[in-house]
Amino acid sequence: MRIDRRSLTCGLAAAVASPLLARGQTGWPAGRTIRIVVPFTPGGATDIIARIVGDKLGRMWGASVIVENKAGGGANIGAEAVAHATPNGDTFVMTAPFMALNQYLYKKLQYDPAEDFTHVSLVALVPNMLVAGKHLNISTVGDLIAHGKAHQGQLTYASSGVGTSIHLAGELFKKMTGVDMVHVPYRGSAPAIQDIIGGRVDVMFDNITSSLEQVRSGQLKGIAITTAKRSKLAPELPPVADTVPGYDVSSWFGFSAPRKTPADIVERFAADVKTAIADPDVRARLEGLAAEPIGSTPAEFTAFIKKESGVWGKLITEQGITAE
Numbered sequence: 001m002r003i004d005r006r007s008l009t010c011g012l013a014a015a016v017a018s019p020l021l022a023r024g025q026t027g028w029p030a031g032r033t034i035r036i037v038v039p040f041t042p043g044g045a046t047d048i049i050a051r052i053v054g055d056k057l058g059r060m061w062g063a064s065v066i067v068e069n070k071a072g073g074g075a076n077i078g079a080e081a082v083a084h085a086t087p088n089g090d091t092f093v094m095t096a097p098f099m100a101l102n103q104y105l106y107k108k109l110q111y112d113p114a115e116d117f118t119h120v121s122l123v124a125l126v127p128n129m130l131v132a133g134k135h136l137n138i139s140t141v142g143d144l145i146a147h148g149k150a151h152q153g154q155l156t157y158a159s160s161g162v163g164t165s166i167h168l169a170g171e172l173f174k175k176m177t178g179v180d181m182v183h184v185p186y187r188g189s190a191p192a193i194q195d196i197i198g199g200r201v202d203v204m205f206d207n208i209t210s211s212l213e214q215v216r217s218g219q220l221k222g223i224a225i226t227t228a229k230r231s232k233l234a235p236e237l238p239p240v241a242d243t244v245p246g247y248d249v250s251s252w253f254g255f256s257a258p259r260k261t262p263a264d265i266v267e268r269f270a271a272d273v274k275t276a277i278a279d280p281d282v283r284a285r286l287e288g289l290a291a292e293p294i295g296s297t298p299a300e301f302t303a304f305i306k307k308e309s310g311v312w313g314k315l316i317t318e319q320g321i322t323a324e
Contacts, residue, residue, distance in 0.1 A: 028089050028265050029063040036255070037093045039078025041071045044188075045126055045209050045289060049253045050094040052285050053123055056276040067094075074102060074163060074323050076109060083111035087258040089265035092120065095256040097165050100309035104316040105163040105323040114309075119301040120255040121270040123277065124291035128169050128226040128249055129208040130240060131215060135199035141224050141243040144203065148179030155181040158192035158204040162323045168312055169205035169226055169249040171319050176244050196220060207251055208233060208290040226250070233290040252308075253291070254301055270298050 036054050038047045050067050058065035070078035075098035082093035095117075103113050130141070138144050148155045159167035162185050174181055184201050186192040189210040195201045197219050204211070205226060212234060215222035224240045225231050226249040240247045255273065257266060274295035276282055286293050296304070315321075 028262075028268070029061050031063075032090060033064040033066060034058070034061075034089070035091045036065065036067045037078045037082050037091065038067055038069050039071060039075035039093065039098070040069065040096075041188075042069050045207055045251065045291070046094050046096050046253055048289060049124055049286065049291060052282060053273065053276055056279060056282050057272055060272060060276060074098060074105065074161065076102060076106065076111075079113070080109075080111045082256070082258055083116035085258045087118075087260040087262075089257070089261055089269075092255050092257050092269070093117075095119065095254045095305075097168075097252065097308065097312070098163070099256065100305050101163050101168075101312055101316065102323075103309070104313045105321065107322075107324060116259050117256040118259055118261050118266055118298065119305055120257055120266055120298055121273040122252060122254040122294045122296040122301045122304055123273060124253050124286055124293050125227075126251040126253070126289065126291045127208050127231050128166060128205045128251060129211055129215070129231075129234065129237065130173075130203065130205050130223040130226065131193075131196065131211050132203045132221040132223055133196045133199050133201070134219075134221060136202050136221075138223070139221065141238075141240055144223065145177050145179055145243070148177070148181060152180045153182065155179065155203065156184050156201045157181045158184050158186055158196060158201045158206075160189045160192060160206075161185055161187065163316075163321065165249060165251045166205050166207065167321075168315065170203075171315060171321065172247065172249060173205070173240070173244070175315065175319070176247055193220070205249070212290065231290060232287070252304075254296075266298055270296070270301075 036050050038050050040046045054065045054067055070081055082091055085091040099113050132138055138147055157170040189206050193211055196204055214220040222237050225237045226240055228241050228248040277293040277295050283293050
């Protein structure tokens with residue numbers, strides 16, 4: 001579930017140091033309006049990251065870059081729109097874990113996640129955070145495991161929806177620890193957080209950007225980070241992996257284009273993403289969301305999604321998870 005940071009860092013340095021050859025091979029995007037489709041509602045991490053990076057790209061290109069929210073269907077409505085868009089470099093989708101998961105969660109899709117897209121660049125990784133209600137008398141991952149095994153099937157964990165990274169983080173925790181917890185899906189993190197604060201649900205593996213404020217204010221208990229290493233934004237929280245070796249979950253975000261988008265446009269877009277997220281202001285804004293800026297080549301992002309699909313597809317199949 002990791003991508004090689006060292007090779008990406010080297011690629012980032014190279015992209016900043018020298019312009020890509022493709023810049024001289026195409027007039028794109030001069031005079032064009034570039035559309036970035038976000039297949040979720042406004043205000044979430046996917047939307048915010050798309051707007052931060054899209055704004056910078058628009059200023060770099062001197063072009064109009066608009067973000068269009070096409071939410072619904074577990075991201076399938078927006079993804080389908082981009083899959084069927086003209087592959088001329090005018091339309092991209094802000095890709096998130098749905099691109100690796102939905103083929104396993106839905107029996108029938110109107111697009112093929114593996115065949116209908118050209119993946120451009122992995123933009124950022126965002127850790128999830130294990131949080132608990134104050135009504136639950138636990139402070140550590142070990143406490144949660146012990147409590148769960150003593151009360152099998154009684155613990156509840158919330159998510160922002162079936163098949164999200166928040167949901168699957170809980171399923172992976174169940175599988176790796178042997179703790180049986182009941183999944184309670186919501187339409188978004190906000191109502192789930194309120195029910196945990198109110199003591200109606202026990203825990204959640206939430207995106208850190210959604211729940212850190214409530215942890216810092218004392219409304220929720222912060223238990224652990226889901227990534228293998230500590231987060232700079234919440235260094236006081238240990239990784240779940242300190243107690244459950246091998247546990248490593250991140251939300252991730254990147255850009256994909258319709259299949260057959262010209263290679264020179266794809267390569268330029270990827271190189272310019274690296275340049276954009278190297279900008280100190282952009283990096284600071286992303287890091288303020290607890291997002292780790294990455295930047296990758298199309299080949300690296302394609303390999304990353306393939307690996308994510310294999311790992312989570314196996315879990316979804318084994319656990320019989322469905323979004324229908």
